[in-house]
Amino acid sequence: MxxxxxxxxxxxxxxxxxxxxxxxxxxxxxxxxxxxxxxxxxxxxxxxxxxxxxxxxxxxxxxxLAARGGFDPQLRVRGQYAPIGAFANGRFDVELRQPTPLWGLQVYGGWRLGLGDFAVYDLRAKTASGGEVRAGVSLPLWQGGPIDRRRAxxxxxxxxxxxxxxxxxxxxxxxxxxxxxxxxxxxxxxxxxxxxxxxxxxxxxxxxxxxxxxxxxxxxxxxxxxxxxxxxxxxxxxxxxxxxxxxxxxxxxxxxxxxxxxxxxxxxxxxxxxxxxxxxxxxxxxxxxxxxxxxxxxxxxxxQRDAAQVEVHLARNNLSPRIDLDAYVAKDLGLVAPEYRYLLPAEFVAGISIELPLPLRIARGKLRRAKADRARxxxxxxxxxxxxxxxxxxxxxxxxxxxxxxxxxxxxxxxxxxxxxxxxxxxxxxxxxxxxxxxxxxxxxxxxxxxxxxxxxxxxxxxxxxxxxxxxx
Structure with missing residues (x-):
């Protein structure tokens, strides 16, 4: 045998x-x-x-790991140079933005440089010789505050x-x-x-x-x-x-x-x-x-049911209007011509934006789908x-x-x-x-x-x- x-x-x-x-x-x-x-x-x-x-x-x-990457710092760089034209100028802007899990808060800082001739309606693009440094925060007050796609x-x-x-x-x-x-x-x-x-x-x-x-x-x-x-x-x-x-x-x-x-x-x-x-x-x-x-x-x-509940929470939050608060401080560095001395003092700017798709079909449809998954x-x-x-x-x-x-x-x-x-x-x-x-x-x-x-x-x-x-x- x-x-x-x-x-x-x-x-x-x-x-x-x-x-x-x-x-x-x-x-x-x-x-x-x-x-x-x-x-x-x-x-x-x-x-x-x-x-x-x-x-x-x-x-x-x-x-x-990919989801944690949603909170990676984001570096954005833009540059523009116009040597020929009615207003010969050059612009350069670099910004580092950091999303956080704290109520959707984002913090950012940057530096920009704008030299040359600018139209009257475009004078905000001009800076002192050392450029302008800025730091600010962006905070969602309603939609995206309790939860957003990154945290979900x-x-x-x-x-x-x-x-x-x-x-x-x-x-x-x-x-x-x-x-x-x-x-x-x-x-x-x-x-x-x-x-x-x-x-x-x-x-x-x-x-x-x-x-x-x-x-x-x-x-x-x-x-x-x-x-x-x-x-x-x-x-x-x-x-x-x-x-x-x-x-x-x-x-x-x-x-x-x-x-x-x-x-x-x-x-x-x-x-x-x-x-x-x-x-x-x-x-x-x-x-x-x-x-x-x-x-x-x-x-x-x-x-899996807990994950479906997270999607329900997110979908419900997306039914809310998007109200974002943005505030920053900025300061020009270096030298300027006498007529542009108004650029040198530090400035503080705060703004608010409101966005609401009126029919809300996307948000309502996603909420219905999330509830169905949870019930299943x-x-x-x-x-x-x-x-x-x-x-x-x-x-x-x-x-x-x-x-x-x-x-x-x-x-x-x-x-x-x-x-x-x-x-x-x-x-x-x-x-x-x-x-x-x-x-x-x-x-x-x-x-x-x-x-x-x-x-x-x-x-x-x-x-x-x-x-x-x-x-x-």
Missing amino acids: ITRLIALVVALACLFGPVRSSMARDAAGAPHVLTLRQVLDAVAAAHPQLEAARERVRGAEGDA DLQVTDLGRRAAGADVDVRLLELERAAARAYWAWVGAGLRLAVQQRLLALAEDRDAALRRQVAAGNTPEVEGLENRRAILERKGRLVAAERALEQAALELARHLRDDGGAMVVPMADRLPPAFPEPPAADPLEAALSDALARRPELRRVLL LDAELRWMTDVVAVELRDAHSALVAAHARVTLAREQLQVAHALEQAERRRFELGDSTLLFVNLREQAAADAAAQELDALTDYHRAAADLRVAAGRPP
Whole structure:
């Protein structure tokens, strides 16, 4: 069977690229038992789908960085030179403007130079020989005061970054759940294979003795034929069990990866010797309240809802008239001709501007859209809360049922083993036939397989329940 697995792994490596078998060994050369913790660590470290989710977080971090760029200082430079014409002059203006998150306040400072001849209506462009320095503030009094696009983008992108992080947690839980289910299916398949191997070994161990007894005339020939029939039947069951283990190992390899991200097919020698003992399920009530606080899907939708609320706040503010206050002080430096001495004193200028699109269709339309997005997310949150509750109750019910099945399967296995041993003693005393012995042995093997199926279902249900509660399996 191990040879089959090795051949299958080699074929996969040739056909599909970097797939390898697990060969972890301890210092003495014995293979390490593969644990669920190792599988989950491999998922968290190198699973491609998880890496894709993390790239979305990096993309959201880039959006947040771009939003912070809305508060970068802005440098503006303008120059103009007219050497020929009615008024030969030159102009140069440089301004540095800094937006702030404080009520939309912007501060700015600049320097301009205007030399030459200017028309009477353009004398404000003229400066002293050293130019004019200025500093001022611009403050929105209504629209753009409580919130503006820059500050909304800061909040929305920060919430988007956190929502992307919650999406990584969602994907990780999904992958860990799938990995845990695949791991327990692999363990169950390996232990069922061991049951079939033991069943075949019983028939093969009897075969040589039966052949001698038939040849000596002490046992009817039909008993030897019955044993050989049982051997062939059990070999067929063994082949099917080997195939099931190979299939389970390949399914687990989708989640088990090395440090480089290549799939690792676990070998049969890394199977644990038995399932862990299944404890009884905890009460459901505490898990339900815990799940609503832990599930990353709910956290993601809550963050998206908060982002939609920011857009509603912005859209409502944009319905207000835009009233901006601008004030600055300026001072010319250097020398001027006597007729332009009025340029030298410092000046203070304050102004106000009002702007209001009368139909407000853009603002009203954006507010309607923002409210619709918020209502949609509210509905999704209610639905997901119900889904979480149903998933948790279903997983808890499955766990309770699986635990009961394990108890019943173990009782059935004890009875089947007792019948098997009793039938074997009757056969040794000549009171039974090998047909009945084989039937009892097969019934005991079936009971062992049912116990393993129940244990597999139990541990998979336990993983489902922990994931439904927002915890790693």
